Amino acid sequence: MDYFLGIPLSPPYASRIEAFRREIMAWSLRPQRSEPHISVKGGAGLDDSPETTATVEEIAACRAPFSIKLGEPAIFEGEPVLYLSVVSPGWSALHRTLVDTIAARTGETMHPLEIGGWIPHLTVIRVKRELLSRQQEILSITDAALSPFPTFTADTLRMYRQERNEGPWLPFRDVALSGHS
Numbered sequence: 001m002d003y004f005l006g007i008p009l010s011p012p013y014a015s016r017i018e019a020f021r022r023e024i025m026a027w028s029l030r031p032q033r034s035e036p037h038i039s040v041k042g043g044a045g046l047d048d049s050p051e052t053t054a055t056v057e058e059i060a061a062c063r064a065p066f067s068i069k070l071g072e073p074a075i076f077e078g079e080p081v082l083y084l085s086v087v088s089p090g091w092s093a094l095h096r097t098l099v100d101t102i103a104a105r106t107g108e109t110m111h112p113l114e115i116g117g118w119i120p121h122l123t124v125i126r127v128k129r130e131l132l133s134r135q136q137e138i139l140s141i142t143d144a145a146l147s148p149f150p151t152f153t154a155d156t157l158r159m160y161r162q163e164r165n166e167g168p169w170l171p172f173r174d175v176a177l178s179g180h181s
Contacts, residue, residue, distance in 0.1 A: 002162040003046035003172070005056070005098060006037035007068065007091070007154045009122070020145050021125055027138065029080070029126040034160060034169035038068065038086055038122050041098040045108035046159070048172070055105055056159065057175050059097055064179025065155035066090020070122060072149070073142040075135055080127040082142060086120035090154065094177075095120070 009017070017036035021028070046052055071085040099114045124142060131138065154177065161172035 001048070002043050002165075003048070004039060004043050004160050004169070005041040005046065006039050006158050006160060008156055008158050008171075008174075009036050009038070010150070010152050013070075013150055013152070016146060017122070017124065020142070023145070024125060024141075027082075027125060027127055027131055029128050032123070032125060033162075033167070035171070036122060037158065037160070038091065038120060038154075039118075040091065040095050040157065041102070042111050042114055042118075044110045044114065045102040045106040048161070051105070052102075053173070055101060056098075056157065056173075059094075059101060060157050060175040060177050062179070063090075063094055063097070063177045065153050065177045066094070067151055068154050069151045070149040073124065073139050073146070075127060075132070075139070076119075080129055080132055081121075082124045082127050082138060083121035084124065084142075084146065084149065086122060088120060088154070091120045094157070 008014070014036045021032055025031070066088060068086060068088040068091060071087060073082060073084055075082050095118060099110050102108065103110050127138065157175045157177060158171055159173040160169040162169045
């Protein structure tokens with residue numbers, strides 16, 4: 001099984017993302033396999049062991065809820081992922097703590113992007129490569145459909161699990177960001 005950590009969205013905005021995904025299915029390389037979320041930590045060093053659970057709970061207990069501002073759509077260069085930008089110093093601090101602590105405790109090698117360049121984002125879809133010549137149109141339509149972009153309080157860290165390769169990523173465990181040590 002594979003795991004990752006993310007921040008779930010408020011149900012109303014998650015529903016808007018899901019509805020937009022259905023509208024633009026023809027642009028998509030494949031159906032999305034997870035609910036809308038903001039990724040925080042990839043799978044390296046994550047499993048469902050009591051040690052991992054305790055580490056994630058310990059980190060979450062020391063992090064107060066924080067603000068996340070969703071912003072303009074973009075497409076990653078080199079990988080055709082249409083996403084909404086994320087601005088959040090709290091996200092950056094949580095990401096760094098998770099990566100550093102889990103690497104130190106497990107000895108796992110973290111993905112290079114986790115170490116030095118993970119861009120906080122909300123994936124909308126993976127775009128078919130043949131549509132990248134229409135990038136400006138895609139961005140404009142996405143902007144119109146999903147703005148105004150909300151600011152919300154992240155108060156939950158969610159572990160997602162994929163039970164089989166290419167299968168859906170399902171919520172597995174929620175941990176409150178509580179801010180006490």
